Amino acid sequence: MRLVSTFLVLFAFWLLLSGFFTAFLMVAGAVTALLVVLFSRRMDIADREGHPVHLAPRAVLIYWPWLTKEIIKSSWQVATVILQPGLPISPTLVRLRSTQKTDVGRTVFANSITLTPGTLTVEAGRDEFLVHALTRSGARDLASGEMDRRVSEFEREL
Amino acid sequence: MRGDLVLRVIAKLLIPFILVFGLYVQFHGDYGPGGGFQAGVIVAAAIIFHALIYGLPLTRRAVPEWVVELMVAAGILLYAGVGVATMLLGGNFLDYSVLAHEPVHGQHLGILLVELGVGITVTGVMLIIFYMFAGRSRSPHSES
Amino acid sequence: MTSQIIDLASWLLIAGGGIFCMIGALGLLRMPNFFTRMHAASLIDSLGAPMLLLGMILQSGFTLVSAKLLFIALLLFFTSPTATHALARAARARGVGPDLAEELPTATDREDK
């Protein structure tokens, strides 16, 4: 079942890349997608972790808009910090507790932290992250745990 | 690097798409920038990425060394075979027009096969180079 | 009318993306040590690049070109934080100090913010 959906996603990827809908290229795309599915099974990467299609709707509709807003907000802060002549930085390392249950959820959390400028994940452990923040206020925002809560909510219903 | 969960999960997500992209470049050589050489490099890069994250032994199990050696030989054989086939059919070496009834079809087929040969060979050579580099430094007992 | 609005929006996005890329590069030059520089670089990756790409998507309309631009944006979205995280992790393992402004607050005393 998962292999079928992987196949469909990869075939759609091919069609969007190609844009030529001749018979030969369609067949080539289908063969390609099939080969890649089989090969990724052989490489042992075609499991639930490697193809989290069940998360896609929630990601696109709920999580990404919020993340975009966060990125814009913190980018603005970092940009003003860079442009000030005094360079008012106060680098901080924070340990955060993460409440995600799966590795995909932890990865989403870690990458969301890194993606927002001003904070970056240094160490992603099982239930504790080591985060470096450019300013103390950025670290405090992160420690309020809103992002953690949203990621946990997003990865639920697995 | 398998201990790092971020790298592991993202690599799992990414590698199939890189492979499809590589084969897309392979088959669209006559429409845009691309062709056998680039496609071979991209496919090899995907496999090298797998080796970087999951370690060489696992990759060697998925793509054994004899397969890689076979790929190098088979690609060149395909290339030369097309050439010889065109000669047998009465044209010059790599004169694709004689491969099918219509010259244009023949040219398409010929270019496709030759590019496929180039792609397979390039993938094989890249992987052999990588296997040699990566297997050399610490483990003299290579498990080929 | 709507096409003019879209045009204006795309130029604004492209201009903003260019400006943010330059700010990021400036930060890359100005920041005092490695970890703080990485924050400046992530400004390029996570705001400058998507703004530029979104502007180009608006310019090209609903075509295959914009599908490819979207792929580039998604690729950046997944890979750039991964590369940044790998860099930070490797640097810390190698002993490049983060040069902190204050002592390390633990997970327990973050509650009393």
Next chain:
Amino acid sequence: MFESAVIALLLALTGALVRALLGPTIFDRTQAVNSSGTLAMLLLAAIGFMNGRPDFLDIAIIYGLLNVIGTIAVLKFFQYGDLGDPGNNADDSDNETAGSAK
């Protein structure tokens, strides 16, 4: 207008390259090279638009892919001194082996 975007990207690229030249540690240089890879990718797309030939986008995608794989390869080499190492011994215990990379 794409011209000004290209100029802005070139300026940013210059900054990143200066950092790559100056960078005291290997990680600074790797970071700068990674950033300049991103910028070069954007530059390819912008130049493609400027010339009205968006074919360049395929090359931009390839650039982005190789940028990440290259960065991780460099990091792995400096951390383990070996590209094929599975790195099973998890997290922080690799400091000693990292020393042998030189």
